[in-house]
Amino acid sequence: MSASRAPVTDGLAATDDIGWAVRLLAATPTHEHRDPELLRRWARAADAFGAALAPVGCEARVVERDGGLELGLLARYTSRPPTVELFTDTLALAERVVDARGWRNWYPPGSVRAAALAHEAVHVHLHHGPAKAALKHALGHSALRLGRLRVPGHVAGAEEVAAHAYARTVCGLGRSPLLLTAALAAEAEGTPTPPPARDARREN
Numbered sequence: 204m205s206a207s208r209a210p211v212t213d214g215l216a217a218t219d220d221i222g223w224a225v226r227l228l229a230a231t232p233t234h235e236h237r238d239p240e241l242l243r244r245w246a247r248a249a250d251a252f253g254a255a256l257a258p259v260g261c262e263a264r265v266v267e268r269d270g271g272l273e274l275g276l277l278a279r280y281t282s283r284p285p286t287v288e289l290f291t292d293t294l295a296l297a298e299r300v301v302d303a304r305g306w307r308n309w310y311p312p313g314s315v316r317a318a319a320l321a322h323e324a325v326h327v328h329l330h331h332g333p334a335k336a337a338l339k340h341a342l343g344h345s346a347l348r349l350g351r352l353r354v355p356g357h358v359a360g361a362e363e364v365a366a367h368a369y370a371r372t373v374c375g376l377g378r379s380p381l382l383l384t385a386a387l388a389a390e391a392e393g394t395p396t397p398p399p400a401r402d403a404r405r406e407n
Contacts, residue, residue, distance in 0.1 A: 223381040231360035249361040253368030261324035278319040280326040287323040309377030318370040325366040
């Protein structure tokens with residue numbers, strides 16, 4: 204796809220990044236009956252938090268392997284020992300989906316891998332530092348109130364939203380990786396990807 208052309212807006216892309224963040228939260232256990240407006244506030248807060256994070260390096264060991272398609276994962280972080288796994292088969296499929304849907308302006312070549320690594324780097328950062336508490340404060344959710352005392356509560360899924368927003372920002376993506384995740388889920392469910400646009404078949 205020519206860099207001067209606008210990306211194709213298909214059915215998935217019609218939902219904006221906050222909309223996909225709301226969907227992620229709504230699909231997370233414990234949020235099934237939450238007020239949609241509350242989920243939207245949390246989504247916006249988590250997105251803003253992730254987008255504002257200063258660049259962080261990945262302090263975990265990085266390994267690349269196949270098997271992500273079976274697991275439904277692009278990447279994952281495990282803490283013992285601190286390791287980021289990048290799944291090359293899912294990354295390759297993601298690149299094909301980007302071309303097929305005409306989203307190359309949003310996700311330049313190589314940016315999917317970079318975004319996956321950045322996303323997991325934030326999980327490492329939140330797991331080991333004070334940023335996790337800062338995210339709780341940003342969300343404004345209270346687990347307990349005793350007079351003026353407020354104990355910030357955990358919002359399941361908010362860390363994922365923040366990590367996607369961080370990856371979008373530091374990798375200079377036109378859209379959140381959440382959109383690409385939705386497209387990969389559609390592939391797994393057997394929803395056909397649109398055929399490549401004419402320009403997408405040409406060499407960049």
